[in-house]
């Protein structure tokens with residue numbers, strides 16, 4: 001899987017990107033999500049779930065933030081979901097390391113769960129989350145399920161549909177979805193700049209890698225990313241969510257979709273039966289990193 005290979009380099013490139021617009025976007029994305037969390041914590045006990053959390057860099061930021069400090073009593077669980085072995089290893093390693101840091105909030109040990117599971121398989125995902133938080137908490141807490149930094153864009157379209165559906169099922173009635181994607185309107189002008197900066201991650205690409213009709217990028221190493229039209233996520237969600245779905249541009253480059261689910265619309269599951277695995281081309285080359293190699297490389301990057 002492409003993300004096993006990328007895991008050790010990922011944080012470095014994303015966090016330390018030199019691109020001013022991408023940096024600004026990431027700050028705005030974090031601010032927008034954290035203020036949503038603060039607002040909701042005024043009224044409800046929360047379970048926060050990040051889909052495709054990667055190395056959990058955002059979750060660790062949240063834990064160290066004023067947003068967490070202020071709302072610690074209301075935030076009952078923070079859950080990171082990722083199905084890449086290497087990302088999971090790095091997240092777990094980071095969690096263990098942070099737990100040894102005295103400044104890290106004490107209560108986090110039991111609240112932070114990092115779970116390795118495919119987010120597109122909602123029954124397995126739900127079971128895993130329930131096992132970790134307890135059925136009572138799962139039922140009684142409001143769930144905010146979020147997916148940031150165009151993570152939905154890097155999924156194969158079939159898998160993406162399954163993951164969006166799964167996010168809605170996990171959030172459930174009264175739950176909230178927060179989805180941040182890249183804006184197709186900026187694909188032509190901006191995508192070449194972004195991918196040029198992270199070519200160490202994407203691998204070789206040229207002009208043919210940019211499909212500006214479908215707003216898709218694919219490198220020779222099969223790093224794939226789709227950029228979204230303004231209402232693309234909203235239209236997908238409308239198929240199975242009754243409620244308020246708001247969409248807005250964020251710093252031109254991003255689109256934020258927030259859905260407040262009033263009631264889920266039942267969907268015939270068998271319609272989804274073909275949305276299961278990653279397409280073979282995205283699995284191609286497999287992982288060059290075993291979890292252990294990823295872990296060692298990560299330590300080196302961080303200067304241990």
Ligand SMILES: C[S@@+](CC[C@H](N)C(=O)[O-])C[C@H]1O[C@@H](n2cnc3c(N)ncnc32)[C@H](O)[C@@H]1O
Pocket residue numbers: 003014051052053054055056057058081082083084087117118119120148149150151154155159163
């Ligand atoms: C672009 S990275 C984003 C990481 C993180 N959200 C961040 O902002 O740093 C995408 C992550 O999604 C994960 N991912 C992709 N498809 C997934 C799926 N179906 N289930 C769970 N994780 C998935 C990948 O393993 C990868 O770690």
